[in-house]
Amino acid sequence: MPKIIGGSLEQHREQTRRRVFEALTALLAERSFDALTMADLAASAGIGRTAIYNHFADKDAVVVAFASEETDRYLERLADALEPATDAADALRIYVAAHLSSSEEFHFGFGPELYAMLSRESLAEIREHVVAVESVLRTILEDGRAAGLFTVEDVDSTMSLVHTTLQNRRVPPRAVQDFVLRALGAG
Template sequence: MPKINAETVAEHRDQVQRRVFDSFASLMGERSFDAISMAQIAAGAGLGRTSIYHHFPDKEAVVVAFASHETERYLHELRAELDAVVDPVERMHVYIRHQLTAGEQFHMGLGMQLVGVLSPAAVQQVREHVVAVEDVLRDLLVSGAASGAFSVPDVGAAMSLVHACLAPRHVPAEQVERFILRALTTDERRPE
């Protein structure tokens, strides 16, 4: 029987899961998904080679659980920041800043890298987490347009364009933010 290193079994599972996620993220930073084995993930998490299977049946299960964990953490922080702001333009500022800064500490950029190697079911499960982030942007755009702060004739197109602008990491954040807000805001709310 495995040794429990926490007050409860649930706490132990949470600790093991965090170590597995940290190991997985570290390995993904060094190599491709195909080049990672469950044994390597287990070793990085301080688990025995076979004990990882008590927590995850395979690498796909690790990816899906990792995506869920990362998205929940990311959305929790983003929503906490958004809840403190009422003005639609300032809320979009918060979203953009959060995407540009906090996005670097999360590992949500793995999606495109994994599409070709995961099963369709796993891709769909990971996609559901991306949709949760997209829903926040959709709500910001719709409520901003309803308030008259934004001019958004096509919400879907605006979402794609905003996320495309947020993707390059070599452009200074303040330029990205200014560009997006100038594109979205109505003339009377447009920043200089």
């Protein structure tokens, strides 16, 4: 009989998934996705080579599940942070600050190399998570434009530019925040 981790089957599943996700991020820091096997993930997570298939069908499924969990946690934290916002400009400040402060904890994308190796179906599932995060920024931008706080002609392009700006890790967070607000005419 397989060894159960935790006090219940639900805790076992949750802890096993967590260990596989930790193994995924650690192994991807060492090697490329195509060089990674399910057996590697299982060994690194400390679970049986065949037991991993009770939780994930393949490597793509691991990445999709990890992205889903990361996005859900991030959106929960973001919603809590945005709750006290007084207007769209304040919400944008909070959004930028939350994104920048969370960048060490959350994996906001594995990069084009990994995505190029995923199936079309897996990419579509991951895109759903990206859209969920984008919808928060879209709402902030549209609210700011409607209130006359932001000068935004093309919301989609603005969202892309804001998210691109948030990827730079070498610029102080306050400078990024000020830049984004000035770019939208709210500085």
